[in-house]
Amino acid sequence: xxxxxxxxxxxxxxxxxxxxxxxxxxxxxxxxxxxxxxxxxxxxxxxxxxxxxxxxxxxxxxxxxxxxxxxxxxxxxxxxxxxxxxxxxxxxxxxxxxxxxxxxxxxxxxxxxxxxxxxxxxxxxxxxxxxxxxxxxxxxxxxxxxxxxxxxxxxxxxxxxxxxxxxxxxxxxxxxxxxxxxxxxxxxxxxxxxxxxxxxxxxxxxxxxxxxxxxxxxxxxxxxxxxxxxxxxxxxxxxxxxxxxxxxxxxxxxxxxxxxxxxxxxxxxxxxxxxxxxxxxxxxxxxxxxxxxxxxxxxxxxxxxxxxxxxxxxxxxxxxxxxxxxxxxxxxxxxxxxxxxxxxxxxxxxxxxxxxxxxxxxxxxxxxxxxxxxxxxxxxxxxxxxxxxxxxxxxxxxxxxxxxxxxxxxxxxxxxxxxxxxxxxxxxxxxxxxxxxxxxxxxxxxxxxxxxxxxxxx
Ligand SMILES: Cc1cc2nc3c(=O)[nH]c(=O)nc-3n(C[C@H](O)[C@H](O)[C@H](O)COP(=O)(O)OP(=O)(O)OC[C@H]3O[C@@H](n4cnc5c(N)ncnc54)[C@H](O)[C@@H]3O)c2cc1C
Numbered sequence: 001x002x003x004x005x006x007x008x009x010x011x012x013x014x015x016x017x018x019x020x021x022x023x024x025x026x027x028x029x030x031x032x033x034x035x036x037x038x039x040x041x042x043x044x045x046x047x048x049x050x051x052x053x054x055x056x057x058x059x060x061x062x063x064x065x066x067x068x069x070x071x072x073x074x075x076x077x078x079x080x081x082x083x084x085x086x087x088x089x090x091x092x093x094x095x096x097x098x099x100x101x102x103x104x105x106x107x108x109x110x111x112x113x114x115x116x117x118x119x120x121x122x123x124x125x126x127x128x129x130x131x132x133x134x135x136x137x138x139x140x141x142x143x144x145x146x147x148x149x150x151x152x153x154x155x156x157x158x159x160x161x162x163x164x165x166x167x168x169x170x171x172x173x174x175x176x177x178x179x180x181x182x183x184x185x186x187x188x189x190x191x192x193x194x195x196x197x198x199x200x201x202x203x204x205x206x207x208x209x210x211x212x213x214x215x216x217x218x219x220x221x222x223x224x225x226x227x228x229x230x231x232x233x234x235x236x237x238x239x240x241x242x243x244x245x246x247x248x249x250x251x252x253x254x255x256x257x258x259x260x261x262x263x264x265x266x267x268x269x270x271x272x273x274x275x276x277x278x279x280x281x282x283x284x285x286x287x288x289x290x291x292x293x294x295x296x297x298x299x300x301x302x303x304x305x306x307x308x309x310x311x312x313x314x315x316x317x318x319x320x321x322x323x324x325x326x327x328x329x330x331x332x333x334x335x336x337x338x339x340x341x342x343x344x345x346x347x348x349x350x351x352x353x354x355x356x357x358x359x360x361x362x363x364x365x366x367x368x369x370x371x372x373x374x375x376x377x378x379x380x381x382x383x384x385x386x387x388x389x390x391x392x393x394x395x396x397x398x399x400x401x402x403x404x405x406x407x408x409x410x411x412x413x414x415x416x417x418x419x420x421x422x423x424x425x426x427x428x429x430x431x432x433x434x435x436x437x438x439x440x441x442x443x444x445x446x447x448x449x450x451x452x453x454x455x456x457x458x
Contacts, residue, residue: 007032014262016044018421020219021437038230042220048211053337056297058388066203067431086207091312120168140435143426144406154185154193179313179324189397195427262421284408289396291349296367299384303341321351322370394428
């Protein structure tokens with residue numbers, strides 16, 4: 001189906017998974033989405049790059065089976081055959097070895113693995129009981145559903161309620177939080193720990209055979225997309241919205257029937273002057289912090305011996321700056337030339353704060369120093385590197401964030417012609433972005449259908 005200019009136009013700001021999902025749903029509902037993105041490509045934090053025989057993910061890399069809304073869209077797009085199992089083994093680095101646990105049986109396998117000793121294994125056991133109580137509250141569309149648990153960091157929770165510290169905490173809990181989110185587990189909300197245990201690690205992992213960009217390319221197909229277009233302002237007018245944006249040709253002002261915004265939350269209040277009647281809503285959004293990440297895809301002449309995991313978490317004691325690495329050649333076929341391997345190292349957010357501004361040589365040296373501590377000898381096998389810098393990745397949570405989200409959800413504007421997608425509605429990932437895009441369209445449709453402006457603003 002291609003763009004239909006005679007239908008009412010709905011502006012979608014941001015062509016990442018949230019905006020693309022919204023556009024997909026809007027078109028199906030009979031509207032003409034117009035996607036605008038300040039970048040020169042669609043996909044947001046999803047970007048696959050091919051070079052020198054390597055197929056590299058520079059951003060998002062995995063699709064857990066818990067991402068049901070995403071899998072539904074994969075099916076609608078007819079992409080089921082493009083999705084392949086990504087080898088659901090998760091590695092945990094310790095003492096020169098990579099211990100492998102199954103993603104969908106992480107704690108059961110930890111209890112059998114030599115990764116931690118008998119006392120540490122016993123310390124992990126109560127986590128399963130707590131997890132069973134919180135699991136039903138973990139929601140992609142609105143994680144304020146778990147607000148009652150949102151009072152501590154994972155470190156505080158493990159120490160106070162489970163009496164857990166030492167190896168179980170350092171090599172399983174903290175290593176997992178670092179490896180999935182790129183942040184330390186003494187800073188974020190404990191709700192995020194349970195969210196990842198259930199909704200990411202508790203499930204089977206998939207990848208796209210030709211890279212994640214195949215998914216966003218299929219989602220974007222046939223839509224009107226304006227690239228290099230930065231939206232500066234959106235306001236509601238009688239029966240519609242007025243948008244101001246700038247591209248290479250200068251500044252433009254256009255009117256449409258409605259708009260949907262999927263950019264980072266802390267920039268939303270400036271984009272939407274006059275939108276929030278309740279100042280606490282704008283204050284919540286302005287207070288959101290986002291992490292950064294620097295990524296180095298590293299082609300190696302020989303895949304590291306004995307490492308079968310697709311993704312490996314790195315504990316702080318081995319290398320504080322690297323959150324983990326993926327073995328792309330274990331994840332999917334065709335990621336590296338025959339006989340070679342492809343490793344993708346990712347930095348923790350605190351290190352990325354500095355690294356995003358450094359040149360490639362400095363970043364490469366920094367990653368290779370860290371890689372040596374994790375996989376001794378690996379730097380001698382490197383034959384290719386490519387660096388990607390991400391200025392904004394996930395919402396950097398804190399205890400209390402999801403309780404504050406609950407207030408925002410209750411007080412936010414309703415029945416307006418501007419709706420909000422993005423990742424701040426739950427623990428940040430592609431499924432949260434997708435669910436937010438779908439929810440925003442669901443909220444917008446009754447307003448559009450009731451309004452009179454649709455036909456005049458086509
Ligand atoms: C290295 C890395 C690895 C990741 N791995 C995974 C993973 O394995 N699994 C997973 O689920 N998630 C992963 N993520 C996170 C995931 O990619 C994001 O959560 C998801 O892309 C968020 O989608 P979004 O559409 O809300 O935002 P984005 O993808 O950030 O898209 C927002 C878009 O809005 C555009 N924009 C911003 N401001 C404006 C403006 N004023 N005007 C016009 N356009 C604007 C931006 O250019 C961007 O393209 C990873 C991210 C990174 C960086």
